[in-house]
Amino acid sequence: MSGHSKWATIKHKKGALDAKRGKIFCKIIKEITVAARMGGGDEETNPRLRTSLLKAKAANMPKDNITRxxxxxxxxxxxxxxxxxxxxxxxxxxVGLIIEALTDNKNRTSADVKSILNKGGGSLAATGAVSYQFNRKGVITYDLEGNDFEAIFETALEAGAEDVTNDNVIEVICEPSDFEAVLNALEAAGYEHLGAEITMVPDNTIELDEEKTEKLLNLIDKLEDHEDVQSVSSNLA
Structure with a gap:
């Protein structure tokens, strides 16, 4: 049941290669700060902080930034x-959109998100109108080139993954509670991931023609480019 957008994984792979490091660091620092504020600074007892630190590690963030x-x-x-x-x-x-943000100014962020949506041909929805179509899952992606799909499939399932697909990239889906165990098992087996995160995954997807898909991806890019937006999930097929 992946249901996760192939466009998201293609974009994720591209983003891992050409994203602006400074902006990525800023977003991860916010995540780490909030995780530490909510659950303390010990990653052993704070699962959310551990997940944020995995992102920091994947982005090669300096230890001093993490400590601060x-x-x-x-x-x-x-x-x-x-x-x-x-x-x-x-x-x-x-197509439904879930936009997650971290901000020190709610009014500014809300106005900016609404403006980006309106200018990009989208619109805000009422709370609950879209989210019921999504579930929070752990998602780990791997390059198809140079990796053995069957071996990743077996390792991931043995570690507790729900599903593994190979549409453009290898994508491992698991429950958030199993995310760390699955990721650790794959790392121990020597597989280097493209991305690893806990995100919103749709139950079902919507197919669009090429023109609408391009416009939607541009809209998502503009949302993700905002300094307060941490992630954008969609049910684009």
Whole structure:
């Protein structure tokens, strides 16, 4: 049941190669800060912090940046207090969007997200109008080239994964509670991932023609380019 957008994984692979490092660091620092504020600075007892640190590791973030973010979250240093926001919306062809943000200014972020959606041919939706079509899952992606799909499939399932697909990239899907165990098992087996995150995965997907797909992907790019937006999930096929 992957149901995860092949466009998302293609874009994720591309993003891993050409994303702007500074902007990625800024977003991950926010995640680490919020995770430490909510659950403490010990990754052994804070699963959310462990997940954020996995992202930092994948992005090759310097240890000093990570340490400062944890201290800020624990109140050891001064800094902005970030709040979590989730917006639901629609893009071209009625494709559902889940937009997750971390911000120190709710009014600014809400106005910006609404403006980006409107200018890009989308719209905001009422709370619950889109999210019921999604479930939070762990998603780990691997390059098809140079990797043995069958071996990854067996290793992932033995470690607790729900599904493994190979459409453009190898994608491993698991419950958030099994995310760390599955990722660790695949790393121990020597597989280097393209991306690893806990995100919203749709139950079903919507197919669009090429023109609408391009417009929707441009809209998603603009949303993800906003400094406060952490992730955008869609049910685009």
């Amino acid at each position: 973010a944890i201290k800020k979250g624990c109140g050891e240093t001064d800094g902005a207090i970030f709040m979590e926001l989730v917006y639901e919306g629609y893009g071209q062809g009625g």
